[in-house]
Amino acid sequence: MKQIKGIVFDLYGTLYDVHSVAELCSQHAPGRGLEISLLWRQKQLEYTWLRSLMGQYISFEQGTGDALVYVSNHLKLDLSARTRAELCDEYLKLKPYPEVPAALETLQALGLPLAILSNGSAHSIHSVVGNSGLEHRFAHLISVDAVRIFKPHTTVYELAEKHLGLHRSEIMFVSSNAWDASGAHHFGFQVSWINRSGNTFEELGARPDHVLSGLDELPDIVRPASTEQ
Amino acid sequence: MKQIKGIVFDLYGTLYDVHSVAELCSQHAPGRGLEISLLWRQKQLEYTWLRSLMGQYISFEQGTGDALVYVSNHLKLDLSARTRAELCDEYLKLKPYPEVPAALETLQALGLPLAILSNGSAHSIHSVVGNSGLEHRFAHLISVDAVRIFKPHTTVYELAEKHLGLHRSEIMFVSSNAWDASGAHHFGFQVSWINRSGNTFEELGARPDHVLSGLDELPDIVRPASTEQ
Numbered sequence: 001m002k003q004i005k006g007i008v009f010d011l012y013g014t015l016y017d018v019h020s021v022a023e024l025c026s027q028h029a030p031g032r033g034l035e036i037s038l039l040w041r042q043k044q045l046e047y048t049w050l051r052s053l054m055g056q057y058i059s060f061e062q063g064t065g066d067a068l069v070y071v072s073n074h075l076k077l078d079l080s081a082r083t084r085a086e087l088c089d090e091y092l093k094l095k096p097y098p099e100v101p102a103a104l105e106t107l108q109a110l111g112l113p114l115a116i117l118s119n120g121s122a123h124s125i126h127s128v129v130g131n132s133g134l135e136h137r138f139a140h141l142i143s144v145d146a147v148r149i150f151k152p153h154t155t156v157y158e159l160a161e162k163h164l165g166l167h168r169s170e171i172m173f174v175s176s177n178a179w180d181a182s183g184a185h186h187f188g189f190q191v192s193w194i195n196r197s198g199n200t201f202e203e204l205g206a207r208p209d210h211v212l213s214g215l216d217e218l219p220d221i222v223r224p225a226s227t228e229q
Numbered sequence: 230m231k232q233i234k235g236i237v238f239d240l241y242g243t244l245y246d247v248h249s250v251a252e253l254c255s256q257h258a259p260g261r262g263l264e265i266s267l268l269w270r271q272k273q274l275e276y277t278w279l280r281s282l283m284g285q286y287i288s289f290e291q292g293t294g295d296a297l298v299y300v301s302n303h304l305k306l307d308l309s310a311r312t313r314a315e316l317c318d319e320y321l322k323l324k325p326y327p328e329v330p331a332a333l334e335t336l337q338a339l340g341l342p343l344a345i346l347s348n349g350s351a352h353s354i355h356s357v358v359g360n361s362g363l364e365h366r367f368a369h370l371i372s373v374d375a376v377r378i379f380k381p382h383t384t385v386y387e388l389a390e391k392h393l394g395l396h397r398s399e400i401m402f403v404s405s406n407a408w409d410a411s412g413a414h415h416f417g418f419q420v421s422w423i424n425r426s427g428n429t430f431e432e433l434g435a436r437p438d439h440v441l442s443g444l445d446e447l448p449d450i451v452r453p454a455s456t457e458q
Contacts, residue, residue: 046408047433049278053382054412056434066432074429153282160236179275199231203295205285211330 001190001209004222006164007107008142010151010175011118012221014194015215016094016128024090029077032143043067045179048119048150057148060119064088092127096134097196103215110223115140117160117173119150140164152183160189172222174215178202185209185214192218230419230438235393236336237371238351239380240347240406241271241355243423244444245323252321258306265300272296274408277348277379286377288349294318321356325363325424332444333366339452344369346389346402348379369393380451381412389418401451403444407431421447 006214012018019037026033044060044067051057058066065088072079079087107114114137118125122143129135140163147155161168173189175181181193185206193201193208194215201207210221241247247267255262273289273296280286287295294317302307307315336343343366347354351372358364369392376384390397402418404410407430410422414435420436422430423444430436439450 043431046275046278047431049275049282050381050408050412050431050433053278053281053379054415054433055383056415056435066434070429070432150282152279154284164247179279183279186283186285200299202276202279203299204279204283205287205295 002055002167002169003224004112004172004190005170006113006115007172007174007218008115008117008160008189010173010179010180011116011120011125011128012094014174014176015100015116016096016132018094020093020095021087021090024087028079028083028087028195029075031086032075032077036075036077039075040064040067041073043070043169044130050152052153057150058119059061059145060150061088061091061121061124092124093131094128096132097215099134099214099216101134103218104134105223106216107217108137110219112222112224113139113164115160115164117142117144117151117156119144121145124197151180152186154187157184157187157189172218174218179204181208184207192221231398232453233341233401233419234399235342235344235395236401236403236447236451237344237346237389237393237418239402239406239409240345240349240354240357241323241405241406243405244345245325245327245361247314247320247323249322249324250316250319253316257308257312257316258304261306262303267303268304269296269300272299281379281382282336286379288350288374289379290317290320290350290353291321321353322360323357325361325436326444328443328445330361330363334429335445335448336451337366339448341451341453342368342393344371344389344393346371346373346380346385348373357386380409381415383416386413386416386418401447403447408433410437411435421450 007014018041022033022037025036045069046063047063068084125141142159142163144150144156149155168188171186171189174192176194182193182204185191191208191213192210194212230318238244247270251262251266254265257277273293276292276296297313354370371388371392373379373385378384397417400418402413405423410420414420420437421439421441423441
């Protein structure tokens with residue numbers, strides 16, 4: 001394994017909890033917040049994959065809105081356009097997982113450049129990161145919007161190499177999404193899969209180099225030899 | 230709308246019921262056949278989309294086997310390799326939906342060439358169609374295996390134009406899978422979505438030209454003007 005010279009994080013579900021929208025969902029459909037949030041996330045992802053394959057890219061935010069229309073129809077929720085817009089806005093205010101702020105501080109102190117590589121638009125990434133007060137931790141906030149295709153297409157992972165000026169083998173890619181971790185490993189990154197809640201890894205022909213139960217375990221893995229304590 | 234000169238069918242879930250494997254699944258995990266079958270199908274599809282995007286094509290049959298490994302792990306079923314092979318073999322013996330044999334006979338009598346365009350390998354398509362005794366209904370059995378990428382990638386739909394020697398606007402594409410119907414519509418086929426069980430159409434920026442509750446409604450839609458009764 002090559003020495004790690006930079007760290008690239010997935011955003012949705014990895015640093016930030018996408019199911020923090022469940023609370024607002026439950027205000028519109030009492031008792032069904034998590035059900036809505038889970039199906040919404042599933043469809044959001046499917047739409048990124050399907051539109052990428054069809055060559056019909058739209059922004060992640062538009063796809064998120066479309067996914068909520070599906071959820072509203074499928075679960076017979078009859079959500080108004082105004083309610084759907086309000087719920088989509090929640091995606092700009094996602095909460096980081098509890099251990100994330102301190103772990104990022106530790107990682108930044110190691111002197112490694114930190115970056116986010118996300119399916120979200122630049123506006124969304126900046127909003128989410130800014131709203132949580134963590135913008136100063138990152139050297140690069142990278143959106144797929146520049147290449148108009150979503151993860152796990154190779155073109156997206158190449159963006160990280162370009163922005164960091166590093167070879168893929170020198171980059172630690174960190175994701176909680178097993179399909180993303182698989183794509184990143186096929187691409188050639190070193191990969192840490194964050195598995196906070198006992199999920200099952202996907203069978204896509206790749207395995208992560210490291211499996212962590214939280215971001216607080218990452219510093220020990222990427223710490224340069226010269227700073228080992 | 231141009232006159233229809235050929236009909237192209239999706240196989241899995243459209244002509245043949247993928248959940249006819251549920252019965253055998255329930256022999257290995259009593260009471261859980263449909264749960265297994267539904268998750269297996271979901272993962273099978275996800276793996277075709279994800280591997281296509283990653284540029285990591287494997288055959289549909291290998292992906293189906295991988296998806297069953299995931300299901301076994303995720304649901305803690307502990308299925309042996311032998312049991313998994315037996316379950317995968319069931320995919321070669323799927324049953325057609327009840328109205329399909331008679332509807333194909335009627336369609337064939339209209340003089341339109343009928344074709345299947347499927348994610349499955351040529352071997353699988355021939356097995357499924359042969360086992361159900363319907364091979365003589367089809368002029369073309371077309372597998373994605375020739376182009377090593379799965380639906381809804383444009384390259385796959387192009388195969389149908391090539392094999393039938395028709396322009397996309399002259400082809401009626403028939404699928405029960407809303408994402409497939411969406412991809413086919415973006416491509417430029419005329420599209421019939423078979424919705425047998427009150428499913429919700431996907432929000433992928435396209436709508437089918439026709440929504441049918443079974444294949445028996447198709448002859449009236451594609452009947453050439455000269456043979457109208």
